[in-house]
Amino acid sequence: MRAIDVHVHPSTRGLDTHACHYFRRELNQVPQTAETFADLYIKQDVRALLIGWHPSTVREGARNSNEHVIDLAVSYPDAFAGVLASLDVNAANLDEVARYAEGLLRHASVKGFKFHPPDQGFYPSDKKFYKIWDILQSGNKPVMFHVGFTVLGANTDGGSGIALDYGRPIHLDTLARDFPRMKIIAAHPGWPWEQELIGVLTHKKNVYGDISGYLAEQLPEIFLKAIRGRLQDKALFGTDFPYVDLEKALTSFDKVDFKSAAKERILFSNAQALFQL
Numbered sequence: 529m530r531a532i533d534v535h536v537h538p539s540t541r542g543l544d545t546h547a548c549h550y551f552r553r554e555l556n557q558v559p560q561t562a563e564t565f566a567d568l569y570i571k572q573d574v575r576a577l578l579i580g581w582h583p584s585t586v587r588e589g590a591r592n593s594n595e596h597v598i599d600l601a602v603s604y605p606d607a608f609a610g611v612l613a614s615l616d617v618n619a620a621n622l623d624e625v626a627r628y629a630e631g632l633l634r635h636a637s638v639k640g641f642k643f644h645p646p647d648q649g650f651y652p653s654d655k656k657f658y659k660i661w662d663i664l665q666s667g668n669k670p671v672m673f674h675v676g677f678t679v680l681g682a683n684t685d686g687g688s689g690i691a692l693d694y695g696r697p698i699h700l701d702t703l704a705r706d707f708p709r710m711k712i713i714a715a716h717p718g719w720p721w722e723q724e725l726i727g728v729l730t731h732k733k734n735v736y737g738d739i740s741g742y743l744a745e746q747l748p749e750i751f752l753k754a755i756r757g758r759l760q761d762k763a764l765f766g767t768d769f770p771y772v773d774l775e776k777a778l779t780s781f782d783k784v785d786f787k788s789a790a791k792e793r794i795l796f797s798n799a800q801a802l803f804q805l
């Protein structure tokens with residue numbers, strides 16, 4: 529296996545055409561059937577972790593869901609290593625959400641969880657979610673949070689109701705302090721707070737970062753320097769497919785001057801160890 533891609537949105541459902549446009553992706557290049565989607569990962573010899581969350585800005589087409597990505601992972605094990613399940617933090621009854629999370633944790637295809645604080649409108653460090661975090665920490669599966677800028681609502685009046693503040697990396701610092709056994713993944717380099725994120729990654733052993741949403745050559749310079757050096761054990765390869773193309777992401781990664789040990793760690797073994805794949 530060449531790599532593990534820890535940040536993949538199924539292009540079969542919940543496709544955000546606005547985000548595709550932002551990343552200049554032609555829709556006819558994006559696989560929209562389960563088979564063509566799986567084939568793309570098999571051809572590149574990469575295994576993906578599929579995200580079950582559905583963006584609030586996507587209102588057309590079929591909805592993405594945990595059940596949909598679990599189905600894909602079960603049907604195409606050579607392409608998909610498992611799923612990062614999502615929870616509705618805005619549900620009226622958080623005890624029910626907690627019980628649902630317990631069920632997901634028992635599912636073999638569920639390798640972790642993914643949240644999008646700016647789109648879901650919540651602070652990861654808000655104490656009202658601590659009973660849910662307690663359960664996820666006990667379940668011993670990593671929990672990913674979007675950090676930094678989001679293309680969702682970008683260049684629209686009022687950002688379509690989305691506030692960037694929820695995605696500040698510093699909120700994960702508080703969470704990591706209060707849940708020291710929770711493996712936390714900050715998705716993306718955190719721009720425009722990439723320095724804040726590097727501070728959190730350096731200080732909290734239980735926080736990791738993925739490089740998704742960027743071609744490796746275009747990562748913020750200070751972030752790239754950090755993951756080539758002392759943070760090489762904490763960085764994970766991810767694309768943010770379908771918004772970033774897998775093949776282009778791999779080619780770009782190859783062009784960056786990583787030491788070969790760091791390269792192998794970021795592409796493969798850090799994620800293998802973290803998700804126990």
Ligand SMILES: [Zn+2]
Pocket residue numbers: 535537768
């Ligand atoms: Zn994403």
